[in-house]
Amino acid sequence: MTAAIKDAVQAVDAAAVMALLAARPRLLALGEPTHGEEALLGLRNELFRQLVEREGYRTITIESDCMMSLVVDDYVTSGAGDLDEVMERGFSHGWGAFAGNRELVRWMRAHNDGRPAPERLRFAGFDGPLEITGAASPRQALTGLHGYLAARVGGGLLPCTAETLDRLLGADEPWTDPAAMMDPSRSVGQAPEARELRLLADDLVALLDAQTPHLIATSSPDEWERARMYGRTATGLLRYHFWFADTSPRRMAWLLGVRDSMMAANLLALAERGPALVSAHNGHLQRDRSSMRLGDLPLEWWSAGAIISARLGAEYAVLATALGTIRHHGVQTPPPDTVEGLLYALPEDRYVVDARRLAAVVGDLAPAPRVSPWYGYSPMDPAHVARYDGIVFVRDAAPS
Template sequence: MITLGRIGLALSALLGTASGAAATPTGDAMRGWVQTHAIALPACPSMSSRADFGAMANMIGDARVVALGEPVHGAHEPLAFRNCLFRYLVEERGFTAIAIESGLHESRRLHDYAAGGSGDVRDLARTGLTWGFGRFPENIELIEWIRAYNLDPRHKRKVAFYGIDMSGGDADGAWARGRSTLDNGIAYLARAAPIKSAPVRKAVVPFLDHFSVPAYLGLDDRERERLRRAIAAMLGFFDANRAALIAASSPADYAWARQDIVAARQLQTLFDVSRAPSVDGVLRPGDYRADAVRDAAMAENARWALDRAGAGGRMLLFAHNGHIMNARTRGGIWSIYSRPPAAMGVHLRRTFGRDLLIVGASSAGGRGGRAIKPGTVDAVLASTGVPHFMIDFRSTTPAWLFREQSISVNYDTENVIRPRQAFDGLVYFDRLTASRSIR
């Protein structure tokens, strides 16, 4: 690990104005601070390569949850970095789980496979990862590595894989596969308590075909309340009959089936504040409500996943910067929102406090060689000329870290954040290239 400040005069010629922006006292101070405090990171092209992340591990310390961000979905570099870092954290720091921004219910298939279950990983990933993430070979590599680690008899403590996003997600915004949460809960109770659970199962069945945004919007208020009560009754049945249900199945089956009903409750809350998916995809002022529900649900699911790890469990949580940040979503395309919604990181910070480390990601590399926006956090980090490094915002407290700054999102928009509030630190990539898509 090389502290960039120790590189000395070799960097001084590179620390001019970012992307042609006029120099300002704030900009100069930011660049100077980055030059002094940034630490170069090792290259690690795949999980078959070992890399020393000792400096980053020192940053992590005893944190039980490390929330690691990516500036855009589907870029190879953040995914590969996540994989290499996770291997190091498992082998050297005792981490026991990874959770990613993908549907919770669907992830059971990959959770079981990673634990040693049967199946073809690519087939399982197509249905076990939402938002199309099963296309990315880095995700396949991650799951295969976890499985190999778990199957090695030398490793007594096993490693778990989870999705923590709301279930049934897809690009069209309809959440049309969300009913799988209720289907699984019903099927589980029909096996574990076929007679006793019949009333609570019967109350939910009439609503199965209405469990998507478009179909749910066709229900009147009285029908929605009936569904709400039916879901609550099913969850209550799980809690009141926990011991008997576990005895008739297994602790794992019980835990996953119960969380499916929690996921169904999350979805109904989302449906209540959603509008019909629009063809133009343009955001509306009231859409903040759906974002707020989703991020709160992701935090709830992340807490569940960590609870499953038991005493001493430690988890790497990987999601978009816009979810892991301890901030409200502001700026860019979200400026239209009538109220900025709290990201998942806000909820996690309230729960875990100092047991949570939030590390975002930044890059100057954009799709099609798009120039980085001058004056942004990304431009300041790019001015070092160093391809890959990390920076810990907690080491000192320069004033600019507490001022509003812009950080790029998805190549073509931005979030407005106070860096020290939103993140404990950042990892920087000098470029982003598309992940190879698997058919």
């Protein structure tokens, strides 16, 4: 059985990845089963460099706040700002503290230096300004969209003034109250002001769409793209805050679904720019329905990858990363009857395997799901293997 799997194994490089695919996808996703492991970040960086040099990729997007990432994109395209400040202000979830992310940004800036704009690499975050435990105020997105429209569209068409938005938004602190996660009554998401903001956001986005010919003619491509992101983010955040204030059993399923649908919308917009490498957790990028249990409550929702796959078809490809060990987090040698155990039996430290061939080889074995002793690591679901285009296996994730 090991010999049969070995026949489907290649070294991890751009050529091996592309050999798994019928054509170059607009979105090539590289998932990971845990966050922050430098071994995985280094592999991602290496693959992106090869995709840039050999396959014409120009964009990388990661599971980080789409609004904050504008700081990083400005830096890598123009050199604006200081690298230390960019790493602090341009990433959410603490991603800016990781050496692999810093090296990625440094390399992209160096690569872009002296190149004409069409050849420059671009950076983007595709997550909303939120985490499952809370969300940002919609102020930046709403005022950014309003300001863009006010500068280009007659004031008589705007649904409100900037002063009205400011009054309805109020202070930012109630929007970001961490206590609202456990106590929905602390959320302002269903307050009268928030409900009015949802209507105004909808009208602002409708005006953006209705004025498309004029706005494209009077904007740079980056200004137009940013305005559309403001619109997606404003409506998504207000929807997220609405469900944050909900007290029904639907609350968590809605929050999980809204987050992944916001991710999908951002990724679909990036796909219009040209081929991009997507870096995020396996769970956000898989083609299958996601599930989890919160206490006694089973939850299911469609992942961003499932939404994108339904929309893009073969123009979306996804590689899942599987890990053998993360010993510094108590994840030891995988049991031999798991997917990770079968892959661990091979001698290579890291490789990519054709997922469909692997599924055919191990199908009769009915591998058991691996159980993780650490909450921060998600083992591979054997039922999902055939739904990936490839699996990248890393034998051991050493401490950073």
